[in-house]
Amino acid sequence: EDQVTQSPEALRLQEGESSSLNCSYTVSGLRGLFWYRQDPGKGPEFLFTLYSAGEEKEKERLKATLTKKESFLHITAPKPEDSATYLCAVQNLKYNFNKFYFGSGTKLNVKP
Amino acid sequence: NAGVTQTPKFRVLKTGQSMTLLCAQDMNHEYMYWYRQDPGMGLRLIHYSVGEGTTAKGEVPDGYNVSRLKKQNFLLGLESAAPSQTSVYFCASSYPDPPYEQYFGPGTRLTVT
Numbered sequence: 099e100d101q102v103t104q105s106p107e108a109l110r111l112q113e114g115e116s117s118s119l120n121c122s123y124t125v126s127g128l129r130g131l132f133w134y135r136q137d138p139g140k141g142p143e144f145l146f147t148l149y150s151a152g153e154e155k156e157k158e159r160l161k162a163t164l165t166k167k168e169s170f171l172h173i174t175a176p177k178p179e180d181s182a183t184y185l186c187a188v189q190n191l192k193y194n195f196n197k198f199y200f201g202s203g204t205k206l207n208v209k210p
Numbered sequence: 211n212a213g214v215t216q217t218p219k220f221r222v223l224k225t226g227q228s229m230t231l232l233c234a235q236d237m238n239h240e241y242m243y244w245y246r247q248d249p250g251m252g253l254r255l256i257h258y259s260v261g262e263g264t265t266a267k268g269e270v271p272d273g274y275n276v277s278r279l280k281k282q283n284f285l286l287g288l289e290s291a292a293p294s295q296t297s298v299y300f301c302a303s304s305y306p307d308p309p310y311e312q313y314f315g316p317g318t319r320l321t322v323t
Contacts, residue, residue, distance in 0.1 A: 102252065130308070139317070141315050141316050142300070142312075144311055147311055185253070189310065198253075198312070200252030200254075202252050
């Protein structure tokens, strides 16, 4: 069965302290792996799509990487404004637009 | 360009009452979705639509109905609300091409007492 597990559930960092969030997935055939950022009281905001193992994408202090079993969201020298919940989702090649598997997220808190 | 908007932002219902949540998008997206988000769980798909006049069931459709009379609007209805439907509801839209990157609205927080 397709599933997504994110760890840790919560992460506290000091400003400037780099770290990584993990998204482990099980899917018979990966169409795409998505990262979203969700601020409190708001909807998820799209960050990245990764398609195949070895692929990397960057945006400001965020860098997403993908292997055959997991994806990492690396945060370099985070700032307080990076505090949010980060969601991971996968889509199976067998299905189309109606099947996204979302993880429950990692809540990141960056203290000044 | 407002993206995806949802109304209302908050609502409290009593068990058995009905209501409609409205979603509107101005990106000319073909596909639209309704999700619910509960603590400790990932987003779960309730219903979706591939175009004007079409709707289909997602992962958790029971107790909900939807309509898409216009391309830009997607309505979610609760005919007889139950406490188990207390949740945050998100609407999303996407283009019809893979990988179907979704753009979300700000959400509606619904409490059923």
